[in-house]
Amino acid sequence: MKVFVAGLNHKIADVDVREKLAFNGPKLEEGLKRFRELPEVHEAIILSTCNRVELYANVKDNQRAAEAVKTFLSEFHNINRSSLDAGLYIYDGVNAVRHIFRVASSLDSMVVGEPQILGQLKDAFELALSQKTTGILLNKLMKKAISVAKRVRTETRIAENAVSISFAAVELAKKIFTDLSKRVFMLLGAGEMAELAAKHLISSGVKEVLVSNRTYERACDIAKEFNGKPVRFDEFIDEMARADIVICSTGAPNYIVTKGQMQKVMKERKQRQVFLIDISVPRNLDPEINDLDNVYLYNVDDLQGVVDSNLFERKKEAEKAEKIIDEELETFLRWQSTLDSVPTIIAIREKAEEIKREELDKLFHKITGMGEKEREAIEYMAAALINKMIHPPTAALKEDSEDKDVLVATIRKLYGIDGKKE
Amino acid sequence: MDVLPFELALTFYFAATIVSITELFKESKITSRIMFSLAGIGFVIHTASIIYRYIAAGHIPITNAHEATSFFSWCIVFIFFLLQFRYKVNLLSSFIMPVVFMLMLSSSMLPREIKPLSPLLQSYWLGIHTVFAFMSNAAFALAFGIGLMYLVQERHVKSKRLGGLFERLPSLQTLDEINYRLITWGFPLLTLAIISGALWAQSTLGSYWNRDPRETLSLITWLIYALILHARLIAGWRGRRAALMSMLGFLIILIAFFGIKFLKIGYHVF
Numbered sequence: 001m002k003v004f005v006a007g008l009n010h011k012i013a014d015v016d017v018r019e020k021l022a023f024n025g026p027k028l029e030e031g032l033k034r035f036r037e038l039p040e041v042h043e044a045i046i047l048s049t050c051n052r053v054e055l056y057a058n059v060k061d062n063q064r065a066a067e068a069v070k071t072f073l074s075e076f077h078n079i080n081r082s083s084l085d086a087g088l089y090i091y092d093g094v095n096a097v098r099h100i101f102r103v104a105s106s107l108d109s110m111v112v113g114e115p116q117i118l119g120q121l122k123d124a125f126e127l128a129l130s131q132k133t134t135g136i137l138l139n140k141l142m143k144k145a146i147s148v149a150k151r152v153r154t155e156t157r158i159a160e161n162a163v164s165i166s167f168a169a170v171e172l173a174k175k176i177f178t179d180l181s182k183r184v185f186m187l188l189g190a191g192e193m194a195e196l197a198a199k200h201l202i203s204s205g206v207k208e209v210l211v212s213n214r215t216y217e218r219a220c221d222i223a224k225e226f227n228g229k230p231v232r233f234d235e236f237i238d239e240m241a242r243a244d245i246v247i248c249s250t251g252a253p254n255y256i257v258t259k260g261q262m263q264k265v266m267k268e269r270k271q272r273q274v275f276l277i278d279i280s281v282p283r284n285l286d287p288e289i290n291d292l293d294n295v296y297l298y299n300v301d302d303l304q305g306v307v308d309s310n311l312f313e314r315k316k317e318a319e320k321a322e323k324i325i326d327e328e329l330e331t332f333l334r335w336q337s338t339l340d341s342v343p344t345i346i347a348i349r350e351k352a353e354e355i356k357r358e359e360l361d362k363l364f365h366k367i368t369g370m371g372e373k374e375r376e377a378i379e380y381m382a383a384a385l386i387n388k389m390i391h392p393p394t395a396a397l398k399e400d401s402e403d404k405d406v407l408v409a410t411i412r413k414l415y416g417i418d419g420k421k422e
Numbered sequence: 423m424d425v426l427p428f429e430l431a432l433t434f435y436f437a438a439t440i441v442s443i444t445e446l447f448k449e450s451k452i453t454s455r456i457m458f459s460l461a462g463i464g465f466v467i468h469t470a471s472i473i474y475r476y477i478a479a480g481h482i483p484i485t486n487a488h489e490a491t492s493f494f495s496w497c498i499v500f501i502f503f504l505l506q507f508r509y510k511v512n513l514l515s516s517f518i519m520p521v522v523f524m525l526m527l528s529s530s531m532l533p534r535e536i537k538p539l540s541p542l543l544q545s546y547w548l549g550i551h552t553v554f555a556f557m558s559n560a561a562f563a564l565a566f567g568i569g570l571m572y573l574v575q576e577r578h579v580k581s582k583r584l585g586g587l588f589e590r591l592p593s594l595q596t597l598d599e600i601n602y603r604l605i606t607w608g609f610p611l612l613t614l615a616i617i618s619g620a621l622w623a624q625s626t627l628g629s630y631w632n633r634d635p636r637e638t639l640s641l642i643t644w645l646i647y648a649l650i651l652h653a654r655l656i657a658g659w660r661g662r663r664a665a666l667m668s669m670l671g672f673l674i675i676l677i678a679f680f681g682i683k684f685l686k687i688g689y690h691v692f
Binding site for chain 2: 305
């Protein structure tokens with residue numbers, strides 16, 4: 001019994017390949033069922049997200065399992081078998097476990113540290129549980145992977161810094177202002193990125209939203225969407241004195257606010273801090289505005305710079321995470337090795353011998369004046385007793401059976417072997 | 423006997439300083455709890471040592487350089503704790519504890535014997551005037567620390583380099599508001615110190631104003647802080663400018679405090 005992984009991710013396959021292999025919607029349940037029914041596969045989980053398709057299994061022979069999985073994938077998704085030969089990664093044993101831990105901890109993600117993957121993995125596991133396609137090995141593995149991911153999250157700062165422009169903007173706003181819920185936010189213009197950033201800011205809770213646009217109707221529409229107040233474009237500079245955070249994306253070919261104008265705005269708002277975000281290309285806010293006291297002007301490149309340096313930070317934290325994974329890998333392998341039959345056979349024997357020794361000692365202590373012969377006879381009988389008792393489980397363990405791991409775990413539990421060791 | 427509590431307090435402040443400096447690099451709930459415990463124990467022992475000296479001398483222990491510096495540190499730690507209860511300013515200890523430790527260290531190296539109080543100073547005004555003066559200066563010291571934190575954070579945001587302490591320092595607005603708050607605590611206290619000093623001078627020297635260098639420098643600091651408050655209310659001087667001004671104000675206080683000791687002029691010399 002071995003952990004087995006076959007799959008592909010964004011690093012080795014483009015989206016057109018990934019979508020062909022994806023198990024989405026009803027395909028997932030059906031696929032999982034058929035994957036589990038393969039004779040080479042004893043336990044099965046399928047993880048299918050937009051960036052990866054991975055099949056986890058408990059297998060005995062990884063070569064045969066790899067062939068079977070490829071055939072299964074090509075039949076299920078109706079694609080060329082030969083294209084799969086080079087296009088998949090296959091891991092087994094230690095490497096498979098490590099891979100799953102890295103996926104769960106978001107080290108294998110496109111954006112390292114992104115939090116969604118753990119939830120997706122949990123969902124895949126839950127589906128497998130409800131379909132009863134997993135057993136002792138994968139259940140333990142999944143629980144471990146989830147706890148490893150949580151440990152990585154709490155012990156490293158891998159998920160701490162904002163790695164998208166709109167999150168970076170919110171993060172910055174929080175370092176300029178004490179309380180966003182007392183701040184007035186203004187959106188100048190429109191555009192996908194601007195509206196996304198606006199959404200993030202508004203969902204962090206601002207007091208008031210002002211929206212201005214070259215066409216007033218458009219301003220009214222957007223204002224309605226954000227529950228804000230529309231402002232006529234020729235009046236926005238007057239309203240700007242009230243705005244603490246401004247996102248600008250108007251598509252104008254020139255600066256719509258100059259340094260001189262901003263100076264007046266600042267005077268009017270008594271120099272209270274203001275955060276300007278210029279998402280437009282070409283830029284709409286004169287970059288020299290940033291030289292004014294208490295004005296913080298960020299353009300798209302500045303925000304991208306913040307995001308990039310955060311990504312760099314994450315890489316450093318990822319190294320720490322790899323160390324954690326190494327540690328956890330070891331404890332998991334130790335557990336897995338207990339599922340092997342040989343140590344269990346030895347443990348049963350040791351346990352029986354121990355009981356025999358204890359009981360004989362007690363007996364010989366109580367009854368004194370026993371002859372050498374009687375002693376030997378009693379010892380012989382005790383040995384015969386335990387041998388007869390442990391023979392059936394030992395024989396069952398030595399037999400080659402399909403559910404050996406379950407048997408091993410059951411026997412260990414019945415004989416209380418792990419309870420004593422750990 | 424009075425040596426031991428002082429050294430103990432110094433030791434605890436030293437340990438707290440070390441922890442607070444390590445917090446600049448790595449900080450957790452545990453380190454901040456250790457820092458506060460160490461500083462707290464140091465403060466309690468420090469308080470005891472000041473009370474002991476008060477009893478031994480029979481007047482507020484503030485009449486030689488050792489005592490004055492020690493009492494000044496005590497006021498700073500006192501306001502530091504007040505501020506932490508009220509605002510919980512992250513990393514403030516890293517900016518304040520080293521200052522406290524340096525002051526305590528210099529205090530430890532100054533002569534400690536209790537000399538008979540000069541008849542000029544024997545008055546109930548001594549306690550009133552000095553407590554006002556030291557408390558106001560301590561508030562300004564904290565404003566200096568907060569101002570420095572503001573400048574560090576401002577540099578991060580303005581230059582768009584968000585590494586270093588950016589993540590852990592409070593927001594600009596928070597720091598700006600606390601800086602202002604501290605000046606609104608310190609300024610009335612300084613005013614009271616100057617008024618009580620003038621009344622005291624009148625009662626002993628017969629004149630409210632004696633052109634003592636300490637008096638002149640106090641007036642200058644008073645004017646600076648008055649200007650900060652005025653400029654903020656009228657012209658909206660806040661943020662970087664306010665932080666810089668509050669730091670300048672405190673530097674003048676330090677010059678006044680130590681400069682007069684070295685030059686030994688006027689009756690504020692101890």
